[in-house]
Amino acid sequence: MSNKPLVLSRRRFLQAGAALGSAVLLPGMMDSAWAAGSDAPEQNTVKVGFIPLTDCASVVMASVKGFDKKYGISIVPSKEASWAAVRDKMVSGELDAAHVLYGLVYGLELGIAGKQQAMANLMTLNNNGQAISLSMELAKQGVTDGESLKKKVISQAPGSFTFAHTFPTGTHAMWLYFWLAQAGINPFTDVRTVVVPPPQMVMNMRIGNMQGFCVGEPWNQRAISNGIGFTAATSQSIWPDHPEKILGTRREWVEQNPNTARALVAAILDASRWIDASDDNRRETANVLAGRAYLNTKAEYLTGRMLGQYDNGMGKTWQDNHAMQFFRDGEVTFPWLSDGMWFLTQHRRWGLLDHDPDYLAVAKRINRIDIYQQAAAAVGNVSLPSSPMRTSTLMDGSTWNGGHPAAYAASFAIKREGE
Template sequence: MKKTVGLSAAAALMTLVAPGVRQGAWAAGSDAPEKPNLSIGFIPLTDCASVVMASVKGFDKKYGLTITPSKEASWAAVRDKLVSGELDAAHVLYGLIYGVQLGIGGPKKDMAVLASLNNNGQAITLSNLLKSKGVTDGASLAKQIKAEPKEYTFAQTFPTGTHAMWLYYWLAAYGINPFTQAKVITVPPPQMIANMRVDNMDGFCVGEPWGARAIRDNIGFTAVTTQEIWKDHPEKVLGTTAAFVAQYPNTARAMVAAILDASKYIDTMSNRSEVAKVISAKSYVNTDFDSIEDRMLGQYDNGIGKKWKDPNKDHPDYLAVAKKVNRIDIYKQAAAMTKTPLPKSDMRSSKLIDGVVWDGSNPKAYADGFKVKV
């Protein structure tokens, strides 16, 4: 799972920050948050981590805020509480914000997306009953539906959300009409496992950790991850109302800054296990640590014999590490003192025994080029 701050997050922040404003000034003076105490809603999912960690690690305090994460039961509840003002902001489905903006399937209100919280990290799970009939992917599901016509039930989390889009798109890609050949229902993310366990559905699309949890509970398997459908797709966002931003511009800016700091903390791979442990607690996602950690680290098991490391997982910054360890700056100073000639470039390229070219200026491409990966 690629848990990363998207470009839209940075763009959103830049539109809110006045030139020359320093972080330290946000906690006092004219740039002080107009509303320092914030209630930010979230749904129990791995990608709520930025909101939770902003509070747990104290990134909010750095900007003069106190963020209280508010655990919500469903996306409909998040929508209604955002609209009413009961929540100041929320970890929310991208499409939900636009649905409210347009008044689709509910109240209409001007909304604002302040930052992207993550890319990727969702999956479509199919039941073990389907697996017992030979279904392992979209193509075999289409054959099963054709061979045994009946009402097949699939769940998504909110009608205008990304999970509905992934599910419809994936079914249609294999020639399955999601409106005539399937019954699609709405189920809150934490309730997916319980509903599949009692055979209320044949499959569901939801964010992690519930895809991984279905495998651990031996009730389903991963048919496809959403990053396989659309690589590096946008997913959850930090959303609020346009009125909130207009009334509390300093607060909005400080809130995004705190979320950005939390997101950068999560982006550091060495912090992922700690983050998984924190958000696995009952007050947050309320599930086992392993169901969160494995996929957060890019370690996938689809439950039917395939294990892999997600090719969309984060890479170390190879170049930055090399520059930190190789003190070229000191060498250059010494070379100048001794009039020792220097290479034309700090980086070099070399051809190895198999003909593959190592390009020091692009180590990520070199690492990605291997057929055998660990």
Template sequence: MDTIGRRDLIKKGLALGIATSGFARVRAQSRKLRIGFIALTDCASVVMARELGLFKKYGVDVEVVKEASWATTRDHLLSGEIVAAHTLFGLPFSVYTGIGGPAGRVLRIAMVLNNNGQAITLSQQDFGGKVGFRDLEGAGKAILAKKREGKPLTFAMTFPGGTHDLWLRYWLGACGVNPVSDVRIIVVPPPQMVANMSVGNMDGFCVGEPWNGVAVQQGVGFTALASQDIWKHHPEKALVFNNEFFQNNTDEARAITKAVLEASRWLDVPANRRTAAKVIAQRQYVNADPGVIEARLLGTYELGGGLGRRTYTDDYMLFHRGGQTNFPRKSHAIWFLAQYRRWGMLKEKPDYEGIAETILAQDFYISVAKELNIPVPNDDMRPLTGFIDGVTFDPKDPEGSIKKYKVRV
């Protein structure tokens, strides 16, 4: 299917300084490189890198491929069927530690694609009128009441050890609910969330947009809170490479990363988000109402369930944030590993820093960012704050930080 408005998009890119000349290019490649994505709003930087002609600008011929689930994305990355993908930040750590894949297999994170912009949706039937926005106490009472009745509730996320899994568990813990013993957690691919809730297969879910907005639009569920309410400016998706490709094709990996970085910068210009919403809404990409995509891209959340509207001004879905978004931090990697420990996914203490260094391509990212004159943050390994439960996480003492949580296994 032909892409829409390609000429107009390139003109918009040129107006913002995304020129097609005057930049260093890599040698033109004859082979086509396949990059995977899932039908979520935050695939936008990968999709727009193609739509704006940025992959071609840097001399790589890229086909973006819609994947059915994070499990198929993982499998295709490991096999080399795709060379890179828009992927959950937590997925490479889950795979490497054996939680969500073959232990010891390495997938490399070249950059973070976005902060914020996910949400927890609760069933209107089960929670309507009982739980308010960011209402931890009300949600906890409703969930534990069902457990006492012998009818524990079911919640869905998208991949074991992935971002949505951990936001869901973190929220449940902050509500005073143990996600291991008090509820049932299942895996459902993102585009299938709303349909599954509509037939009663789960009572709540955590997923990326636009599926929370779609649940509100269809009257199936309401937004209990966004992921930025759980942890402001959290890492969400990442540009993840097949390890063999990354090691043996450095020029192409750099070209792909540069294109996605430029698209990320373009997306953080608010006027461009309306254009992006129309593009990614198409059937070959997200296949959802562009109005729903656009609203939450701009920080306007119709919550549903009679809860009104919430407007996020500085912490909606962000793709660049002056370079703050895209740097892959060891502190974030260590936080994910510590959450695996908190919830009993890892029985033994992992090599926190060693695993972080194995998965994160920090030196690679720094080199690429400098070529594009993108500032590199100097805050790695500082304590992490901004969590809904008020806990400060110290990446230099992850085991000690786990003990601060009131709910853990």
């Protein structure tokens, strides 16, 4: 199906909804979305959780730059210590919404990331910008990439090497597993994997608790700057323009606060477009995020990779064509159904699911394209695709477009049976 952009204005909202298909729209939504006096936010204040990572940028800047006030709400960013904390506070209602791992929300929906909870993905917050870091101790032993890592791993007893990710069903686990498997390393039998909160990654590598990790920025750059590790792979080298963090919440909250949900997405859409508008805006964003209230680090750890300027810590530098992006004319932020379905295929591949779910039905339940459409109309001049599916090519040469998900999940040579 074509992904040709459709520029959405408020007046063309109905036609755009039809282009995406009635299956992804709420019954009656188009009749009342813009009824006079009916679209005021139900909540004036919206508490949004975030983990101190570069890709929380659009949530923070929506508040700092006042985009939230434009839509009648006040976003209160809430700094959290771990993804488990984000999960628990989101489920309990202590947080209205959160900057959250894509796979965490899908895992909650299916009861494999905690107690089952009906969830919602309101928009994608960013593409790209994560990495797999290996220790300088491995580098001293000649390990520089997946191929050399495999030689080192198979020369030792199974489980001799430890690698960390941030949450069992999250994005970083999936990038790490995919990369290891592509190198011929089974992440469940050849090595040991553990969960570590992002801000604790560098410290744990420093004291020798692990030989590698997959996490978001600025922690990969921090490992390089501290002389502890190097970047073995970026997540965009695994899947160029992959989905990463999303704006997640409970389905119940959306049903109770549909206008607030729309206003929240609209504010973050505006912030996303502003960040991507210029390098100067990205530098300003990096400076804001470096502050004590957010990442509490040096801006230099954020700025380079936000601008696509990469140094792997081993002498290689490059301008990355698929660095972290926040808007790209709405292509980044749209909640593609195929993106959510891909994470389900990897949950199945790695035994987190013991059967094939109804992939498309799950994605349609979670990804609230209806709310996103309304927000895009409120913002104006945001492009929408003609299909909620997109086509991507991953590092193993496989093409993913949302078609035949069960066969795709079963197609990998290295996988794990359900527990």
